[in-house]
Amino acid sequence: MLRIALCDDETKARDALRFQLEKILYEGVESIVYEFNSGKRAASWLAKHPGEIDLLFLDVEMKEQSGMETALEIRKFNRKLMIVFVTGYPDYVFDGYRTGALDYILKPADPERLRELMERIRRMEQEQADAFFAFHNIDGTFKLACRDILYFYSEKRLVHLVTAEKEYTFYDKLDLVAAKVGNDFVRIHQRYLVNASAVEHISASAVTISGIQLPMSRALKEEASKKLARAMLGGAF
Template structure:
């Protein structure tokens, strides 16, 4: 019997959706509609829900692809939330959920794609959510194909936080999972260095996009993980990180 190779996420990147809605009914309904869209299209979605704007802003780290955002909420309205989001993420596809379309018009000042009226209906949701998915897929998001056992994963670069070599195993730590791969750290360094990854010691290759700060000999990622920088590599890392941040700001 011939062997079968399973390709996981080779054709479809996982699209990460955040839903911010203070009404539990609409929050559940929007979540159900996203899941239904995934079932009907065969696309892979991960959904994270927030029942307040405050909680969302506290946890937001520019790692979502689509944002479904209620406009009328306590503390912050949706326009204010979108303005905060745009300070760190210009590409996020924002869809407003609202019962007051006159407010939604202001959404175009924050580059919102569109809005969906309450009460939610599946036909209207499907049309507007399709636009958001098309927007995400149209972006150029480089990926790397990784083998793990009999599976292959196509992993977008921006979802990789860091890569670790420990006890003769290489683990790729992503937003969604840890993937054990049969490569050497040096081989992955060669493939990923041009994409903004830097080897900070013998054990870690970090994605500079996820570096939040450098504190002494520690590299702190936006996930809260702290990794040790070797003394020999610190100067080069600081220089590379400075260039990386400068390039991002210019793009």
């Protein structure tokens, strides 16, 4: 699912862009989920809700804080968010690329230009789909890069996802999670699923990730040890 946000301090401009987008979005898999009327509010909200937005249409010429300033602030904590600048002045376009912007559109948005942009974004999303893990909990919907996930562990009906910065909890089964993340993750225990590339050490009964020892069960030890050893030595599973 592609989750989109709009940021423009002019209500009419936001409405116009939303109207154009809604005509070309794929129903059920693409939606405009948030709108912001200032860059400061957008940056503050995004900092507190990592992974909830995939694409941000960001106006350049805003009064309180410009779109360029907002993008630079967002890049301090999020390098992955796709940003498309919206501007009435093409002179600003080249400045946008230093913030890692995906592209720009001129006001008023040309329907064909917008359609071409969305097609390109869809192709990018499809190419990267296998490299992300998405889940939902009471705080919202998140999509994290698999390379940033250290390990998962289950606790009754809950699954805990652990990264270097944070731990997330959601309802699921570890078997289903393992099927979604693929072979880069190895089951070392009934309750533990680890990112092979994050493993620092393998012992007789545990693996170490970020200085934390995780138990390895006897039943899974032989197969898990082989897979992890090959990954640590740079081989394929």
